[in-house]
Amino acid sequence: MSALARISNDIDEDDRLSEADFQRISALIGREVGIKLPPTKRLMVEGRLRRRMRVLGMTSFSAYGAHLFRQGGLEAELPYLINAVTTNKTDFFREPEHFDLMEKLMVPKLLEARRNERMPLLKVWSAASSTGAEPYTAAMVLADIAAQRRDFRFVLLGTDISTDVLDQGRRAVYPAEQIAPVPPAKQSRYLMFARRTGPRPEVRIVPELRRLVRFQRLNLMDGTYPFDRDVDIILLRNVLIYFEKSDQEAVINRLVGHLRPGGYLLLGHSESMIGTSVTMRQVAPAVFQKAGA
Numbered sequence: 001m002s003a004l005a006r007i008s009n010d011i012d013e014d015d016r017l018s019e020a021d022f023q024r025i026s027a028l029i030g031r032e033v034g035i036k037l038p039p040t041k042r043l044m045v046e047g048r049l050r051r052r053m054r055v056l057g058m059t060s061f062s063a064y065g066a067h068l069f070r071q072g073g074l075e076a077e078l079p080y081l082i083n084a085v086t087t088n089k090t091d092f093f094r095e096p097e098h099f100d101l102m103e104k105l106m107v108p109k110l111l112e113a114r115r116n117e118r119m120p121l122l123k124v125w126s127a128a129s130s131t132g133a134e135p136y137t138a139a140m141v142l143a144d145i146a147a148q149r150r151d152f153r154f155v156l157l158g159t160d161i162s163t164d165v166l167d168q169g170r171r172a173v174y175p176a177e178q179i180a181p182v183p184p185a186k187q188s189r190y191l192m193f194a195r196r197t198g199p200r201p202e203v204r205i206v207p208e209l210r211r212l213v214r215f216q217r218l219n220l221m222d223g224t225y226p227f228d229r230d231v232d233i234i235l236l237r238n239v240l241i242y243f244e245k246s247d248q249e250a251v252i253n254r255l256v257g258h259l260r261p262g263g264y265l266l267l268g269h270s271e272s273m274i275g276t277s278v279t280m281r282q283v284a285p286a287v288f289q290k291a292g293a
Contacts, residue, residue: 017046021065029085033161034221034247048084083164090130092137093181098266099141101284106264107145110232111152113262122154123231128239129158132169139209140186159218166215172205179203220251230260238268252278261292
């Protein structure tokens with residue numbers, strides 16, 4: 001039996017995170033990254049932390065809690081703790097109406113406003129990019145438009161708090177079943193399929209798109225963001241629902257400061273009411289335009 005297997009067998013699946021340590025972790029995650037971990041999330045947190053404990057060779061939650069809060073291990077462990085407890089649900093072409101609007105409304109309007117520029121550069125920022133499905137979806141849409149118009153360039157930025165998902169975004173390798181929402185024509189243009197498929201076939205984004213998408217770690221709770229202030233489209237979808245109201249407004253206001261006049265902010269459909277506090281014009285459900293176009 002391997003050492004890892006012995007550790008796995010030594011972890012008591014009935015062991016529970018103490019109420020005090022759960023409250024400490026919940027408060028820590030709320031303070032550091034703005035995400036709420038109510039008591040209903042306790043089982044989820046325990047399941048994810050068990051995997052982390054196996055990596056560390058710890059056999060009980062009491063040992064992990066002591067490592068974090070009583071033995072000085074918190075600073076080094078914090079990035080791994082954040083990776084463990086954050087939710088990274090994502091899909092290609094999630095909420096597809098937004099990408100239809102990007103093609104039919106947003107990009108034409110943005111380019112019309114810059115018609116006097118030669119080959120303007122459109123900048124798109126996926127501010128909660130998870131494993132990269134969202135920025136690569138936007139890249140496919142923009143690449144199709146650029147191939148037809150040939151009068152603009154584009155680049156994309158994907159940011160997230162989790163280093164694990166950013167690494168996956170940089171690799172741009174996904175399970176084959178995950179790309180089902182990608183239209184067949186885009187699959188043939190922008191995805192590479194393995195010649196030999198194994199038990200879990202995978203696909204990879206083509207190099208031409210990978211070169212146009214940059215990934216960088218960002219905590220949305222930071223007071224400032226070290227990025228350009230002439231971004232054309234910012235996607236912040238399905239993440240604000242995990243934040244307190246005051247943090248939601250602060251994050252949105254910081255992001256709006258990075259949009260060029262006439263630029264667009266896209267929220268998740270379940271977050272459309274959050275955007276009503278923003279001094280921007282709503283042009284579609286969960287889609288807002290900054291004044292100045």
